[in-house]
Amino acid sequence: MHDQTNSPGDEVIRFTADVVATTPDRRVLLIERAWPPFEGMWALPGGHVEKGETSQEAAVRELAEETGVHVPTRKLTRLGVWDGPGRDPRGRYVTVAYQATVPDGTEAVAGDDARTARWWPLDALPPLAFDHAEIIAATAPPSTRTGGAVEIVSFGYLHQDRETAPAAHLTLDLRVHYRDPHVTPELRQLTGRDAQVVEAVTATPGILDLVQATAAQVQAYRQGPGTGPVTVAVGCAGGRHRSVVVADALGDALAAEATVTVTHLHLDRPVVDRPAHA
Structure with missing residues (x-):
């Protein structure tokens, strides 16, 4: 005792x-x-x-x-x-x-x-x-969910061969329109799994609208006559901040209607020194 x-x-x-x-x-x-x-x-x-x-x-x-x-x-x-x-x-x-x-x-x-x-x-x-x-x-029991599964992958373009995205039905490139205002010195060594980074990324104008619009596109794919999962690739420069948060948010938006898997390819990679435009 x-x-x-x-x-x-x-x-x-x-x-x-x-x-x-x-x-x-x-x-x-x-x-x-x-x-x-x-x-x-x-x-x-x-x-x-x-x-x-x-x-x-x-x-x-x-x-x-x-x-x-x-x-x-x-x-x-x-x-x-x-x-x-x-x-x-x-x-x-x-x-x-x-x-x-x-x-x-x-x-x-x-x-x-x-x-x-x-x-x-x-x-x-x-x-x-x-x-x-x-x-x-x-x-929502899995038996009540209709349509195919959804597979979401986050990645960093700087870690990809020739900076190309993984094959997917939908690809979100966050590098230009959603630049890195959240990667401050205090957040740089954190990742998209840390609350501070999640709050900073989701506060970026347009991010939540992008998640909702992409979720609607995924649902449209799932309603089609084809079989197999709908795949979505979400990329930023290093694959540690923006892409992780957006991929997780997209998975959350779809979780009640589909069987969703989210994979972060480069979450654990070291921080990459990159040009200011990335």
């Missing part, structure tokens, strides 16, 4: 609850975060489980506080527990996620920590904070 007394090096684990509120016409309720981390990004309603609460009680409270939508605890279905050590840049957070179905046309009004509350089509989601795309995807 181990001594349960806390020591200075003990990890602090915080307990939260999140809600996937959906409608019969296949919309999901999201909030725009008003505070870091991921300020300005979309996320599921949710928050800390307070003293004396169950996770179900916290879920219905947070849903009401952040969106004005009220559901009784008996209407919640537990989806599972998400406890990955790196799921929140603030530290160790363990969340219990619930699903609730509410009537079409339910009004949502932002409150508490939410800047905006909005219903989004499940097949056209914005890039999501944390691992919330994975949580939403858990509401």
Whole structure:
């Protein structure tokens, strides 16, 4: 038996609850975060489980506080527990996620920590904070998904032979129109898997519109009569920052409707000294 007394090096684990509120016409309720981390990004309603609460009680409270939508605890279905050590840049957070179905046309009004509350089509989601795309995807069993799979690869042109992109149905070249304002000295050694880089890239004008437009193109490919996966290549200069963030965001946008795999070819390569135009 181990001594349960806390020591200075003990990890602090915080307990939260999140809600996937959906409608019969296949919309999901999201909030725009008003505070870091991921300020300005979309996320599921949710928050800390307070003293004396169950996770179900916290879920219905947070849903009401952040969106004005009220559901009784008996209407919640537990989806599972998400406890990955790196799921929140603030530290160790363990969340219990619930699903609730509410009537079409339910009004949502932002409150508490939410800047905006909005219903989004499940097949056209914005890039999501944390691992919330994975949580939403858990509401749709693979057997209910139609169309082919989607394979997304991020890469760096400077690591490719003759600076050519991998073969794909769709190729996004981020080098010219989305230059590197986010690669500051503080971010240069980080990658697109770090929260600071994600926030910087997604704040670049046009990036989120590009993700949504590409997701729509992928869906159009998937509705065609052909078979096999739809492939997307996303490239920047070194393959560590812009392409990683955009590839992950595109995967998040499609996760609820398709089986998606995202591969980062050059995420772990050293930083490349490159010309200013790259």
